[in-house]
Amino acid sequence: MRNKSDSIKKKGGAKKIKEAVIEQVFENKPEKFLLNRENTETEAIVPHKYTRRDESLGATQLYLNEIGFSPLLTAEEEVYYARLIAKGDQDARKRMIESNLRLVVKIARHYNNRGLQFLDLIEEGNLGLMHAVEKFDPERGFRFSTYATWWVRQAIERAIMNQARTVRLPIHVVKELNVYLQAARELTQKLDHKPTADEIAKWLDRPFEEVERMLGLNEHITSVDAPASSEADKPLLETLSDNRENDPEHILEDENLRKHLEAWLKELSTNQREVIARRYGLLGCDRMTLEEVGEVIGLTRERVRQIQVEGLKTLRKIMEKQGFSASLLYD
Incomplete structure (x- = not known):
């Protein structure tokens, strides 16, 4: 049977998530899913057993519910599976991917309202996760979550650069812009209003002109008081993620990174x-x-x-x- 993860990867970053990611993760339970094509705009995937009970159950919530069943791996298990992956073990590869899908979701939340749908961000992040699984070297002593974070972010940022912008920006410019947008999110939560370029410049200790120029490259800056989408009643401010959220993956990643930072410092x-x-x-x-x-x-x-x-x-x-x-x- 053809490996669905491999087939997804070959399709490239422009494909839609929909059936692909769900099937990739739960390829052994295809009978649970039904593609609802009555609404061609959302093309929502709903579990067959829930169709009559809750027709409003969306693809995003379904995906988040399902990936919660995959347990996190311990450091010893990561080393064990990584060594099997190096030998070409596809079952070990699948287990490593499934156990880190929540990490991708956590990272993808930071890129909301940047021009791509949340499920598309997750899909692109999953492609980065797959690449990290193949590249991970367990003998270097790092936890996989810390290593994978970089690859997931790279994949998401490249997708935003290639798909969400009328004018494409070089990847190094996108990375620099992300620093300013990250600061803007932090200041929005701290000040309870959309920060000015001057406030961001002071926060980052960067020249005002540089901050103003970089923010001007972002086509998707909007008022935090405006609705998050045309169908949403909540303002954008209420949908911004809290980067200090203490979910298990966040704590795991921070503790691991902190340990290595001490050595680097x-x-x-x-x-x-x-x-x-x-x-x-x-x-x-x-x-x-x-x-x-x-x-x-x-x-x-x-x-x-x-x-x-x-x-x-x-x-x-x-x-x-x-x-x-x-x-x-x-x-």
Whole structure:
């Protein structure tokens, strides 16, 4: 029997999720699903046994309900299955994918309202997850969730770049733009209003002109008080995800990343390590402004900024050498 994960991958990133992802995950239970084509706009997938009970059950909720049955793997199980995958074991590959589908959903939530439907974001993220499963080396000592996060984000960001924009942007520009949009989401939750470019610039310690120019590239900026969609009553502000949400995958990923960050930070100079720890709330420190850090360590704001820039450059090189994106620091 042909492996459905492989067939999905060959179709490319432009395909719709609909039957594909559901079948990929639950290929042994096809009788549970029925494609409802009465509504051609949504083309919702509903479980046959629920069709009469709750016709409003959408594809998204169904998918989220179903993937909850796949248990997370322990560190030892990840190593075990990864070694089998390296030998070509397709059952091990399927198990590794299914056990990390919730991680993809958690990451996909951060890209809502960026031009792609939520299910499409999940699908693209699943393609990144599949790639991570094939590339993962268990002998390097990292948890799979930390490694996979980078690949999932790459896949989603490329899909947004290629499918959701009239004018396509280079991937490095999209990554930079994501930093500003992430800051905008954090400030929206903190200030209870849509932040200005000036507020974002101060939050990130970036030049105002640079922030304004980058935000101008985003075609999907809208008022946080406007409806999230044409069919939704809730304003966009109420649909924004809380990046501090303590779901199991988030905690697992943060604890694993924190452990390796401690080792990476030890490779920096004393000043660089202290500045970065205090600026980004690492190593148990509270997040501080440049002025606050300067007061603590007895340096000027400008000198603290210079040390931060130098430290981040060094840290970025260390992380990229080991296959990780420095954008993980901003989540």
